[in-house]
Amino acid sequence: MSVRLEYGGVSIECETAEEAVFMVRMLASGSTNGRSQSATSKTTSKQPSLTAIVKGLGDKQKSALRHIVAAGGTANDTLLRQKLNVEGSGLGGVLGGITKGAARAGIDPKRLFQKSIDTGADGERIRLYTIPEEAIEEVRKGLN
Numbered sequence: 001m002s003v004r005l006e007y008g009g010v011s012i013e014c015e016t017a018e019e020a021v022f023m024v025r026m027l028a029s030g031s032t033n034g035r036s037q038s039a040t041s042k043t044t045s046k047q048p049s050l051t052a053i054v055k056g057l058g059d060k061q062k063s064a065l066r067h068i069v070a071a072g073g074t075a076n077d078t079l080l081r082q083k084l085n086v087e088g089s090g091l092g093g094v095l096g097g098i099t100k101g102a103a104r105a106g107i108d109p110k111r112l113f114q115k116s117i118d119t120g121a122d123g124e125r126i127r128l129y130t131i132p133e134e135a136i137e138e139v140r141k142g143l144n
């Protein structure tokens with residue numbers, strides 16, 4: 001069962017309650033006054049480029065984006081867990097760092113990557129992470 005969160009006007013879907021708690025704590029620790037800081041930064045300062053945001057991410061976050069780019073812009077959760085050497089909700093922590101970096105910069109994290117859920121032939125849910133086509137070049141530049 002997945003858990004859906006709303007943070008700063010952005011909907012985030014987590015696989016487990018533990019992952020949701022982790023995401024909330026991570027996002028909350030990134031700002032001193034929560035949503036209002038994000039809203040203020042959107043209106044009072046120029047938003048940084050996606051390239052600059054990607055350059056400012058941690059190594060694991062960059063690695064996740066690098067694997068999504070290498071997979072043609074879309075990668076599933078199984079591939080990312082394998083490539084990043086993380087288990088269970090560990091992937092949520094890595095991807096949460098990307099979300100947090102975007103939120104700090106005052107942009108919608110969906111400009112960097114989007115999550116969707118598909119169903120495999122066996123009925124199992126497959127989580128797909130996609131870098132939007134219009135963002136892929138900027139993300140690539142940030143990874144170099």
